[in-house]
Amino acid sequence: MTDTLFARIDAARDDLIALTQDLVRVPTLNPPGALYHDICAYLERRLAASGFDCQMIRATGAPGDSDRYPRWNVIARRDGTRSGECVHFNSHIDVVEVGRGWTYDPFAAVLEGDRIYGRGTCDMKGGLAASIIAAECFIAEHPDYAGAIEISGTADEETGGYGGVAHLAHLGYFSPDRVQHVIIPEPLNKDRICLGHRGAWWAEIETKGEIAHGSMPFLGDCAVRHMGAVMRAFEDRLFPSLTTRETAMPVTPEAARQSTLNINSIHGGEAELEDFTGLPAPNVPDSCRMVIDRRFLVEEAYDEVRGEVIAMLDDLKANRPRFDYTIRDINRIDPSMTSQEAPVVTTVAAAIQDVFGREPAYIASPGSYDQKHIDRIGRLKNCIAYGPGVLELAHKPDEWVGVTDMLDSAKVMARSLETLLLPEA
Numbered sequence: 001m002t003d004t005l006f007a008r009i010d011a012a013r014d015d016l017i018a019l020t021q022d023l024v025r026v027p028t029l030n031p032p033g034a035l036y037h038d039i040c041a042y043l044e045r046r047l048a049a050s051g052f053d054c055q056m057i058r059a060t061g062a063p064g065d066s067d068r069y070p071r072w073n074v075i076a077r078r079d080g081t082r083s084g085e086c087v088h089f090n091s092h093i094d095v096v097e098v099g100r101g102w103t104y105d106p107f108a109a110v111l112e113g114d115r116i117y118g119r120g121t122c123d124m125k126g127g128l129a130a131s132i133i134a135a136e137c138f139i140a141e142h143p144d145y146a147g148a149i150e151i152s153g154t155a156d157e158e159t160g161g162y163g164g165v166a167h168l169a170h171l172g173y174f175s176p177d178r179v180q181h182v183i184i185p186e187p188l189n190k191d192r193i194c195l196g197h198r199g200a201w202w203a204e205i206e207t208k209g210e211i212a213h214g215s216m217p218f219l220g221d222c223a224v225r226h227m228g229a230v231m232r233a234f235e236d237r238l239f240p241s242l243t244t245r246e247t248a249m250p251v252t253p254e255a256a257r258q259s260t261l262n263i264n265s266i267h268g269g270e271a272e273l274e275d276f277t278g279l280p281a282p283n284v285p286d287s288c289r290m291v292i293d294r295r296f297l298v299e300e301a302y303d304e305v306r307g308e309v310i311a312m313l314d315d316l317k318a319n320r321p322r323f324d325y326t327i328r329d330i331n332r333i334d335p336s337m338t339s340q341e342a343p344v345v346t347t348v349a350a351a352i353q354d355v356f357g358r359e360p361a362y363i364a365s366p367g368s369y370d371q372k373h374i375d376r377i378g379r380l381k382n383c384i385a386y387g388p389g390v391l392e393l394a395h396k397p398d399e400w401v402g403v404t405d406m407l408d409s410a411k412v413m414a415r416s417l418e419t420l421l422l423p424e425a
């Protein structure tokens with residue numbers, strides 16, 4: 001049974017290439033979140049022709065949603081001939097900015113040898129195309145399957161997913177009574193299963209001062225020096241402590257198995273004006289702002305992560321003359337970790353064994369992806385990321401996806417459908 005399924009997928013090679021190229025040629029850049037309606041309408045046409053019922057859902061009012069850049073999502077469902085479980089493939093349809101350093105046209109989707117080049121080939125239109133081919137070939141092979149297959153194309157993953165998966169999850173599309181298994185075909189290499197991701201806390205810290213003439217700084221109070229004291233506290237106390245905390249999650253790369261903090265930006269003093277060529281005015285800055293990005297482990301509690309930084313700031317406030325600060329939370333993402341014994345994990349692991357003749361590697365992601373919303377809002381724990389593409393190519397110039405990798409992971413996905421939707425087989 002499996003052999004004819006795999007032959008069917010191999011025979012769909014040209015279709016898979018054309019589908020991937022069509023998707024990449026719609027430049028769904030985010031920000032601003034362009035052309036979501038175009039790509040959703042394309043997916044709707046494609047999947048309706050394969051017997052799916054499709055819905056277009058706009059996340060009206062979500063961050064970034066506007067009449068100029070509406071946040072459209074498409075969700076397609078095809079019920080089998082009898083009751084059973086629902087397997088959902090979720091892909092984000094947005095791509096990040098092009099950036100510098102390309103030798104290929106980023107939206108031409110040039111096929112060269114086994115590779116298709118372009119922004120979004122790897123992250124993750126190649127994975128979306130592979131899941132569509134997998135579902136179509138499975139349906140053609142087993143028209144009498146049980147349960148249901150869903151495929152969604154969702155907005156804004158690259159900017160937090162609030163106009164995409166989070167919105168659909170709030171509407172109930174990822175509740176466990178509706179969907180039982182979720183596979184997110186992010187580019188994590190075709191023989192690895194990604195179980196989850198670390199958490200994140202982003203915040204902006206502002207230190208206060210008093211403006212004065214720069215020739216007489218003693219008449220003011222320098223907010224940048226106060227921020228220097230914050231940096232010193234981080235260097236002396238926080239960073240050394242973070243490196244001692246290790247997670248049991250199989251985060252790849254290994255260096256990300258500890259807690260980390262990045263200082264995303266610091267800004268103090270006069271604004272830098274792009275169209276001004278004169279000298280800066282000599283002022284003592286009365287404000288300095290720092291944006292921090294603290295990535296935390298499944299073993300750490302959010303309140304402790306945040307409380308640790310606030311305790312350091314309060315300590316400075318108590319001990320450093322004239323020190324004052326405010327802190328503003330920007331974003332909170334809780335860690336997510338699916339059990340290695342979860343049914344979707346053991347199913348995909350067995351399929352990887354079938355296709356590649358070896359055990360999968362289990363990993364977790366240093367950064368987050370849409371699993372966070374499926375876990376926290378949808379309350380669905382049976383979710384993984386699995387898909388073609390080399391993780392290190394994501395967001396880079398001359399990003400590409402391998403056609404053979406897409407075919408191989410389509411086989412893993414289709415084999416997983418056989419396991420989950422042909423219960424008596």
Ligand SMILES: [Zn+2]
Pocket residue numbers: 092123124157186187
């Ligand atoms: Zn992605």
